[in-house]
Amino acid sequence: MSEIKKSSAAATWGMFFIGLVLMFAGMYVSTSVTHGNIKSLEEMGVPLDPGKTLSVIGVFLMLFKVIGNFFLVPLSDAITTRNSDLESTFTEAENLRNQMDTLKSDYEKRMAQTEADAREKIQSQIKEAQELRKTLMAEASSKADELVKRAQDEIAAERERAVSGIRMHVANLSLQAAEKVLGENLDDNRNRKLIDDFLDKVEVPAG
Amino acid sequence: MSGLIQTGLSLFATEEGGEHAGHHGASYWGLMVYFGFTLLILFAFLSIAKSGFKDRVFKNKWSSRFEQVYLFIESMCVNIIGPHGRRYVPFIITFWLVIFVSNIVGLFFAFTPTADLGFNLGMALISIGYVQWEGMRSNGVLGHFKHFAGPKLGLAMIPITLMIFIIEIISEAIKNVSLSLRLFGNIEGGHKMVEGMNTLGTNIIGPLSLPFGFFLLPIKVLTVVVQALIFSLLTCVYISLVTHHEEEHHEDHGHSAAPMTA
Numbered sequence: 001m002s003e004i005k006k007s008s009a010a011a012t013w014g015m016f017f018i019g020l021v022l023m024f025a026g027m028y029v030s031t032s033v034t035h036g037n038i039k040s041l042e043e044m045g046v047p048l049d050p051g052k053t054l055s056v057i058g059v060f061l062m063l064f065k066v067i068g069n070f071f072l073v074p075l076s077d078a079i080t081t082r083n084s085d086l087e088s089t090f091t092e093a094e095n096l097r098n099q100m101d102t103l104k105s106d107y108e109k110r111m112a113q114t115e116a117d118a119r120e121k122i123q124s125q126i127k128e129a130q131e132l133r134k135t136l137m138a139e140a141s142s143k144a145d146e147l148v149k150r151a152q153d154e155i156a157a158e159r160e161r162a163v164s165g166i167r168m169h170v171a172n173l174s175l176q177a178a179e180k181v182l183g184e185n186l187d188d189n190r191n192r193k194l195i196d197d198f199l200d201k202v203e204v205p206a207g
Numbered sequence: 208m209s210g211l212i213q214t215g216l217s218l219f220a221t222e223e224g225g226e227h228a229g230h231h232g233a234s235y236w237g238l239m240v241y242f243g244f245t246l247l248i249l250f251a252f253l254s255i256a257k258s259g260f261k262d263r264v265f266k267n268k269w270s271s272r273f274e275q276v277y278l279f280i281e282s283m284c285v286n287i288i289g290p291h292g293r294r295y296v297p298f299i300i301t302f303w304l305v306i307f308v309s310n311i312v313g314l315f316f317a318f319t320p321t322a323d324l325g326f327n328l329g330m331a332l333i334s335i336g337y338v339q340w341e342g343m344r345s346n347g348v349l350g351h352f353k354h355f356a357g358p359k360l361g362l363a364m365i366p367i368t369l370m371i372f373i374i375e376i377i378s379e380a381i382k383n384v385s386l387s388l389r390l391f392g393n394i395e396g397g398h399k400m401v402e403g404m405n406t407l408g409t410n411i412i413g414p415l416s417l418p419f420g421f422f423l424l425p426i427k428v429l430t431v432v433v434q435a436l437i438f439s440l441l442t443c444v445y446i447s448l449v450t451h452h453e454e455e456h457h458e459d460h461g462h463s464a465a466p467m468t469a
Contacts (some may be wrong), residue, residue, distance in 0.1 A: 005295070026235075047323075047324055047325075048325060049325040050325070052238050052325030052329065053325045053326070053328045055329070056320075056330060060330065060333050062300070063305070067253070067304065070297075074260050075273065078260040078261075079277070079278075079367075081263075082263055
């Protein structure tokens, strides 16, 4: 839509002058001039008054300028202003949309990057955890082996202690029994030696 | 001012008799008073509409209506004449508004300017005169008159060319008559029909008369709109016929249409 421009003052006044001249000329023709042809036309049912026609032409020449400047120029200005406002609003909206698209794509990129980072971190954590698990398992296994070994050693020591205790007890019992059988007090150290030798000979290996 | 309005009947009146029976024109001053009255109504509405132009979106319903009329006329000018048709919007819209309001006045009052042949002939002369002016402006005086001679024919065909030229000149002159008579005939014919119908209803039930002419209101309303449109439309067509070379010229050179001047 193009804007209606206000016509120049000279053109407006020129039109007004011509219009007024025609108006008055028409008034004169209508009221003072009679022509046979006009009368015959009127008799034929065609009521034509050239004076009116002249005046109407004059009024219209003024009217074009008046309606144009009074109404059409402001209307056109209002429409143009509104259209340019709308256009700028649309442009602004379009820019915002583009900005939003850019932000959205940035956000999506960042999201994808974050997801990839997170995935990578998770994978590395899983790997680390697996390694840690292996290490812990190995540690636990070695500790368990150590504990078992220690327990076995303790068991062996206990067994040894128990066996020597039992041996001592058996020797005592044997001595007491022999003492009672022989009725005499034998030399204690020599007897013990004899018993130990005896026991070594008769001892059944531990199962 | 006595005898200001010699005759003329509204939708609700019956036919006049007496000295001026059968003559339905107004005197010079009668026409001017009615024309002034029409313009008063038109400018009253234009003022109401103009008061709403300050809003970004027109809230005043008359502003919106006039905007629609403006856009309609603009679209008509552009569609018929071409992109440079916008230049003629003030000219066409002035005709449309005056004829439309004048025809509306004719629905309710005894007389209307458009029911006067002299008035219509004045408008037609301006219209066709402007068309000739635009033709000469866009094609040059010689170029414009060359159009009337039709296509270029050989020397032997000069009589034919001359004949075409004369016929075209007569045709241009007759456009004034057709424009003015069409409007006059429709509006004045409408009045006559109303008068006839009202006569039928005179003293129909004792002294009571019924305005049968009122039943013609829908068709008269249609005439009001159609006649305003036809006058404007034909002016557009005539302008288009003499300026279509200008459009081609603009298209060829990629020029934008000149701005409208009020």
